[in-house]
Amino acid sequence: xxxxxxxxxxxxxxxxxxxxxxxxxxxxxxxxxxxxxxxxxxxxxxxxxxxxxxxxxxxxxxxxxxxxxxxxxxxxxxxxxxxxxxxxxxxxxxxxxxxxxxxxxxxxxxxxxxxxxxxxxxxxxxxxxxxxxxxxxxxxxxxxxxxxxxxxxxxxxxxxxxxxxxxxxxxxxxxxxxxxxxxxxxxxxxxxxxxxxxxxxxxxxxxxxxxxxxxxxxxxxxxxxxxxxxxxxxxxxxxxxxxxxx
Amino acid sequence: xxxxxxxxxxxxxxxxxxxxxxxxxxxxxxxxxxxxxxxxxxxxxxxxxxxxxxxxxxxxxxxxxxxxxxxxxxxxxxxxxxxxxxxxxxxxxxxxxxxxxxxxxxxxxxxxxxxxxxxxxxxxxxxxxxxxxxxxxxxxxxxxxxxxxxxxxxxxxxxxxxxxxxxxxxxxxxxxxxxxxxxxxxxxxxxxxxxxxxxxxxxxxxxxxxxxxxxxxxxxxxxxxxxxxxxxxxxxxxxxxxxxxxxxxxxxxxxxxxxxxxxxxxxxxxxxxxxxxxxxxxxxxxxxxxxxxxxxxxxxxxxxxxxx
Numbered sequence: 001x002x003x004x005x006x007x008x009x010x011x012x013x014x015x016x017x018x019x020x021x022x023x024x025x026x027x028x029x030x031x032x033x034x035x036x037x038x039x040x041x042x043x044x045x046x047x048x049x050x051x052x053x054x055x056x057x058x059x060x061x062x063x064x065x066x067x068x069x070x071x072x073x074x075x076x077x078x079x080x081x082x083x084x085x086x087x088x089x090x091x092x093x094x095x096x097x098x099x100x101x102x103x104x105x106x107x108x109x110x111x112x113x114x115x116x117x118x119x120x121x122x123x124x125x126x127x128x129x130x131x132x133x134x135x136x137x138x139x140x141x142x143x144x145x146x147x148x149x150x151x152x153x154x155x156x157x158x159x160x161x162x163x164x165x166x167x168x169x170x171x172x173x174x175x176x177x178x179x180x181x182x183x184x185x186x187x188x189x190x191x192x193x194x195x196x197x198x199x200x201x202x203x204x205x206x207x208x209x210x211x212x213x214x215x216x217x218x219x220x221x222x223x224x225x226x227x228x229x230x231x232x233x234x235x236x237x238x239x240x241x242x243x244x245x246x
Numbered sequence: 247x248x249x250x251x252x253x254x255x256x257x258x259x260x261x262x263x264x265x266x267x268x269x270x271x272x273x274x275x276x277x278x279x280x281x282x283x284x285x286x287x288x289x290x291x292x293x294x295x296x297x298x299x300x301x302x303x304x305x306x307x308x309x310x311x312x313x314x315x316x317x318x319x320x321x322x323x324x325x326x327x328x329x330x331x332x333x334x335x336x337x338x339x340x341x342x343x344x345x346x347x348x349x350x351x352x353x354x355x356x357x358x359x360x361x362x363x364x365x366x367x368x369x370x371x372x373x374x375x376x377x378x379x380x381x382x383x384x385x386x387x388x389x390x391x392x393x394x395x396x397x398x399x400x401x402x403x404x405x406x407x408x409x410x411x412x413x414x415x416x417x418x419x420x421x422x423x424x425x426x427x428x429x430x431x432x433x434x435x436x437x438x439x440x441x442x443x444x445x446x447x448x449x450x451x452x453x454x455x456x457x458x459x460x461x462x463x464x465x466x467x468x469x470x471x472x473x474x475x476x477x478x479x480x481x482x483x484x485x486x487x488x489x490x491x492x493x494x495x496x497x498x499x500x501x502x503x504x505x506x507x508x509x510x511x512x513x514x515x516x517x518x519x520x521x522x523x524x525x526x527x528x529x530x531x532x533x534x535x536x537x538x539x540x541x542x543x544x545x546x547x548x549x550x551x552x553x554x
Contacts, residue, residue, distance in 0.1 A: 053511075056507065063497060067497075070493060087428050090442060091442055093428075094454055094455050095510075096506060096511065098428045098429075103412070103413025103414045104499050104500065106414065107381075107499075108500075111491065114385065114389050129406070133374065133377055133381070133407055134410065137378035138382070152373070153365075158370070172296060179369055185371050188371075191374070191375040217382050220339065229372045229375065230292060231335060231339070232335050236340070238282075238343065239340055239343025239346075240347045243282055
């Protein structure tokens with residue numbers, strides 16, 4: 001697997017003229033000049049687990065960008081850069097309503113999209129489970145860098161839950177993208193739209209993505225075309241067609 | 247699917263015990279349910295055979311249209327007894343399709359009867375992506391002014407990505423047996439040890455993520471008895487007061503959740519939070535009757551809000 005591109009290098013490539021993006025306790029917030037305007041960046045660095053405080057700090061930053069967009073009429077694109085662990089697994093986080101905090105962060109990103117902010121995910125390291133759903137997967141388009149390692153659950157944990165031998169799972173994973181961790185499998189599923197080329201300027205690649213945002217949610221179509229989710233699009237369309245009585 | 251007349255009496259039928267099909271049939275106006283992509287279509291998981299696991303003709307979720315007190319609604323019901331109600335490729339696609347249809351058929355509401363452990367690990371990537379698609383679709387449905395209401399009282403609860411979808415809904419009704427959480431007790435115990443969370447301590451599970459705790463802290467908007475009739479009444483009441491999906495709502499939710507962390511961030515147990523919410527006798531909460539609990543909730547301002 002290629003090495004993970006560090007956040008510093010990513011930000012330097014995105015903002016050749018400099019930026020005001022900072023990382024505190026693994027949480028990324030800030031912005032920088034981008035094209036004729038600016039690019040807002042939120043995210044998670046350093047394989048950090050996302051808990052209740054982190055989710056609310058990121059949602060605060062997203063809502064601030066939305067507020068600024070509503071008052072200025074200029075709706076900045078929002079980049080959600082992710083190298084995270086899963087959601088923080090603790091009794092305290094669940095006691096305080098982690099599901100509400102993660103859903104709130106996702107809703108903030110979905111609202112930003114709805115109000116006209118281009119939203120782009122960028123997975124450059126790990127991410128998993130609830131942290132992935134609440135951040136990068138809540139954007140309109142999700143890009144990855146080589147070296148990214150998204151997953152739902154690692155294979156040893158899958159082996160524990162499914163009670164299948166790890167060697168068997170590893171063999172199955174080689175031919176079946178639907179359950180196995182890894183970037184290639186998330187691309188095949190349609191969750192990751194595109195893998196960027198770190199050898200080319202990242203800012204230009206991001207601008208091209210924003211200029212050519214898919215009109216809606218095309219992830220199930222991508223999953224069918226790429227073979228990682230063979231039937232989801234057909235099933236969803238059949239439900240829509242029967243609901244419309246056509 | 248036939249439901250015996252005795253078990254179909256919605257005032258007696260336990261939501262927790264009922265199957266997804268029994269819930270839908272008894273929840274909606276009699277004989278109004280029309281299923282989409284029903285079992286006759288054999289829309290089964292293409293992946294479970296690889297794991298030598300049995301499949302279901304409906305992949306563990308029932309979706310369709312019906313009427314609720316005469317009003318047209320779309321409804322999805324997860325079957326917690328098949329693969330723990332977990333999201334696989336077909337299961338997730340049926341929910342996503344139903345939500346996408348809502349924009350075109352403009353029902354009075356979309357109702358999601360949750361009963362799920364989260365992502366089906368045998369189809370993890372497909373399930374995870376479908377959950378993200380469902381949340382995006384819910385945002386669009388809500389933005390179009392159609393309430394999306396979640397009902398939680400099944401044996402599998404609303405865990406993992408199911409908890410996140412629930413948090414995206416405009417309103418939630420929960421019963422005592424309903425649990426809402428991201429990481430389940432077993433997952434926390436497996437990863438962090440039994441001293442962090444003893445998953446066999448059922449009372450602890452209930453105090454941390456059970457229906458009463460969620461209702462008291464405003465994580466759910468209605469608390470109902472464990473009958474289909476009670477969920478129906480709650481859904482009817484919630485449809486007419488669903489918050490809009492806009493900046494004002496999310497700003498209010500931001501403030502609500504920040505205030506919760508500021509007030510209760512140091513609490514170690516649900517009972518400590520209940521005391522700070524003004525509940526006089528927190529130890530009595532778990533055993534409280536539904537009527538007494540409703541009275542208690544009425545005295546807790548934080549429990550009821552439009553910030554979701």
